[in-house]
Amino acid sequence: MYRRCDEVSDKISEIIDREAAFLTRFRFYTHLMVCSKCRDYFNQFKLLKSASREPNPGELPADFDKVMGFVMDEVEKELDKNRVDDTLQGS
Amino acid sequence: MRVDEKHQIMTAENNNQIEGLKKGVPSVWQEVLTLNGPGLLGYATRMVGDKATAEDVVQDALVNVFRSIEKFDGRCTIKSWLYRAIRNRAIDEIRRRKRFIDIGDDPENEYFEDHDGHWREDCFEWDGHAARELDSKRLLKVVHDEINNLPHAHREVLLMKEVEGLDVKEICDALEISAGNLRIRIHRARSVLRAAVWQSLNKE
Numbered sequence A: 001m002y003r004r005c006d007e008v009s010d011k012i013s014e015i016i017d018r019e020a021a022f023l024t025r026f027r028f029y030t031h032l033m034v035c036s037k038c039r040d041y042f043n044q045f046k047l048l049k050s051a052s053r054e055p056n057p058g059e060l061p062a063d064f065d066k067v068m069g070f071v072m073d074e075v076e077k078e079l080d081k082n083r084v085d086d087t088l089q090g091s
Numbered sequence B: 001m002r003v004d005e006k007h008q009i010m011t012a013e014n015n016n017q018i019e020g021l022k023k024g025v026p027s028v029w030q031e032v033l034t035l036n037g038p039g040l041l042g043y044a045t046r047m048v049g050d051k052a053t054a055e056d057v058v059q060d061a062l063v064n065v066f067r068s069i070e071k072f073d074g075r076c077t078i079k080s081w082l083y084r085a086i087r088n089r090a091i092d093e094i095r096r097r098k099r100f101i102d103i104g105d106d107p108e109n110e111y112f113e114d115h116d117g118h119w120r121e122d123c124f125e126w127d128g129h130a131a132r133e134l135d136s137k138r139l140l141k142v143v144h145d146e147i148n149n150l151p152h153a154h155r156e157v158l159l160m161k162e163v164e165g166l167d168v169k170e171i172c173d174a175l176e177i178s179a180g181n182l183r184i185r186i187h188r189a190r191s192v193l194r195a196a197v198w199q200s201l202n203k204e
């Protein structure tokens, strides 16, 4: 197991993102069994991760339809230009 | 390796789509924008901090992508390409409006004793106050408020990884960094976020 708490804290993100190798996981979790501070710290990271993934309750989304309308207008405009070019080239 | 394989398959499936984008087929553009647009706009909103600016940023960036789509070389997914475009445009805006904050120190530097790497006695409160807030709506709000207050370099990785749920390869391609570098940046961003959230919860 890891002996140092700073080693454990370095590995937390790998662990919660499920990117850690078996040996790392093993050494990590055996340390947590004997160290309550690292356990708390780890749980705080897990909590933050799941909270970050929830939508923000106080936030309304920006107006995507407006942006989409604008961009598609530009797409169409540009294509109209190209269409004229195609006709001129006789294709 | 599994991630790479998945991406190869995705890239193959996307070949027709990329062809369509390059030829400027409106229905293909519509499809790609409808699929990725809301995520891109959410990302931009939280990068620049207000909706109106975010709408301009996304509009500009997407029109720009449309005009320069022939530069897309297929070495990443179109999704990463779009995020990269929005991100670069958002950072211009952040710099212009001086919302640019230096990433600051690593909070974990102060937590551990040098000699044995154990927790310092006085490092932070363990009174369980934060734990009592676990399920509350308020915690959610504090977390999101503090994400929005992070220096942009921390904010952008957390927005891509947690909020928009991009995978490692997609984020690395969007930010043009290695997987090892991303892992360090994510951990650092989470440490800074954790410190900010706990400070904010313990203030009240």
Ligand SMILES: [Zn+2]
Residues within 6 Å of the ligand: A004, A005, A008, A031, A035, A036, A037, A038, A039
């Ligand atoms: Zn420990």
